[in-house]
Amino acid sequence: MKEHVAGGQRRRARSLGGDRHAPSNDAEQEDVDVRVPSGAEREGGRQLEGALHLCLVKSAAAKERLRPAIYPGNVEKTMSAPVTILLAYDLTFHERLPKLFPMGDKRAQFAAMPDDVRAGHALANAALEAGYLILAARALGLDCGPIGGFDAAKVEEAFFGDLPWKVLFLVNLGNGDPEKLYPRNPRLTFSEVARIE
Numbered sequence: 001m002k003e004h005v006a007g008g009q010r011r012r013a014r015s016l017g018g019d020r021h022a023p024s025n026d027a028e029q030e031d032v033d034v035r036v037p038s039g040a041e042r043e044g045g046r047q048l049e050g051a052l053h054l055c056l057v058k059s060a061a062a063k064e065r066l067r068p069a070i071y072p073g074n075v076e077k078t079m080s081a082p083v084t085i086l087l088a089y090d091l092t093f094h095e096r097l098p099k100l101f102p103m104g105d106k107r108a109q110f111a112a113m114p115d116d117v118r119a120g121h122a123l124a125n126a127a128l129e130a131g132y133l134i135l136a137a138r139a140l141g142l143d144c145g146p147i148g149g150f151d152a153a154k155v156e157e158a159f160f161g162d163l164p165w166k167v168l169f170l171v172n173l174g175n176g177d178p179e180k181l182y183p184r185n186p187r188l189t190f191s192e193v194a195r196i197e
């Protein structure tokens with residue numbers, strides 16, 4: 001498990017693209033959940049950690065509700081994963097800021113923003129938390145297969161109903177088959193992505 005941590009996450013960890021076959025257990029999933037709010041968030045503290053919301057799709061019936069929303073190339077790996085997590089950002093995250101950030105009235109500050117600006121804050125913070133979720137799962141030895149190839153409107157209709165949640169992406173969670181992996185994809189170099197001034 002140690003090799004998944006810290007530097008190993010960056011240099012060696014893989015996104016499992018093949019079909020999942022070994023179940024993960026509830027304790028592992030709850031452990032991932034507990035560890036998610038462990039990193040910094042954008043707004044000068046942790047007050048927006050409530051932006052990410054999760055729906056864990058586990059039962060066969062729920063998986064069948066998900067199936068029509070998944071693009072063909074992603075169906076098999078999604079249906080065979082023990083758990084598919086729907087990661088979403090909550091458009092009303094600011095309603096919980098009095099609990100998450102009791103030091104000041106941030107709710108009014110966000111409520112006064114245009115809807116699209118406030119939604120951008122929710123998306124950015126939830127995306128950070130989503131990355132931490134993947135790191136936490138990998139640190140537990142679980143494999144993650146992030147999936148962006150799906151119909152967001154169908155997912156939201158089937159699972160979120162009237163909730164003010166917008167889906168970010170899905171993560172198939174389990175123990176993947178290394179035999180089904182492509183060679184590791186190239187990464188951009190430091191000089192391709194960073195400038196020093």
Ligand SMILES: Cc1cc2nc3c(=O)[nH]c(=O)nc-3n(C[C@H](O)[C@H](O)[C@H](O)COP(=O)(O)O)c2cc1C
Nearest residue numbers: 013014015016017074146147148149150169184185
């Ligand atoms: C947000 C996001 C969406 C992705 N969507 C898909 C997808 O729809 N289908 C798929 O097979 N892989 C998907 N991937 C997996 C990437 O293709 C994979 O992470 C990439 O090949 C890097 O893998 P590696 O880290 O093992 O090299 C997605 C990854 C991310 C981060």
